[in-house]
Amino acid sequence: MLATLPFDKMGSIFVSGKNLTYFKLLGALKLVRVMRLGRIIAYLRVTAEVKAGLQIIKLIFSIILYLHCFGCTFYYIAKSDKTWVPPINYNDGEANFSFLYRQSITQKYFTVLHAAVMILTGNDIGPRGTFQTVFLSGGLFMGAMINANMFGELAVLAT
Numbered sequence: 001m002l003a004t005l006p007f008d009k010m011g012s013i014f015v016s017g018k019n020l021t022y023f024k025l026l027g028a029l030k031l032v033r034v035m036r037l038g039r040i041i042a043y044l045r046v047t048a049e050v051k052a053g054l055q056i057i058k059l060i061f062s063i064i065l066y067l068h069c070f071g072c073t074f075y076y077i078a079k080s081d082k083t084w085v086p087p088i089n090y091n092d093g094e095a096n097f098s099f100l101y102r103q104s105i106t107q108k109y110f111t112v113l114h115a116a117v118m119i120l121t122g123n124d125i126g127p128r129g130t131f132q133t134v135f136l137s138g139g140l141f142m143g144a145m146i147n148a149n150m151f152g153e154l155a156v157l158a159t
Contacts, residue, residue: 052157059153063120066146070139071116075108077135083128086111087118119143
């Protein structure tokens with residue numbers, strides 16, 4: 001139900017300015033529809049090989065979607081206090097402490113996407129502060145769950 005409501009349109013009627021951004025973020029609830037892909041694939045009248053290929057594509061898409069959402073959320077958190085240093089800049093000292101925050105949006109995106117991949121695989125990316133530590137701990141837990149799901153799905157497809 002929440003995935004069908006146009007929150008961004010409703011927000012533009014009632015709110016203007018910077019607060020409209022928060023209503024646009026509620027549009028991400030439409031991503032819940034992606035979870036129906038498994039049922040759609042199951043009801044398709046195609047061969048088992050085609051269904052297996054579609055399941056793998058769905059699995060890859062789900063991982064990419066998780067990495068994107070986690071990376072963007074972590075960047076928003078890290079941007080608020082500008083204390084996080086990407087692991088690639090650990091040895092640069094204080095001279096490049098805020099190097100990430102002066103880069104282009106593309107470089108920022110790929111830096112936090114790399115951090116999201118590292119969290120997904122169980123690596124540490126050096127959180128700074130309590131909130132970043134709590135958020136990344138939750139990300140490590142979710143990464144473990146996603147890895148278990150991914151290997152389970154691949155095991156089912158292999159049999």
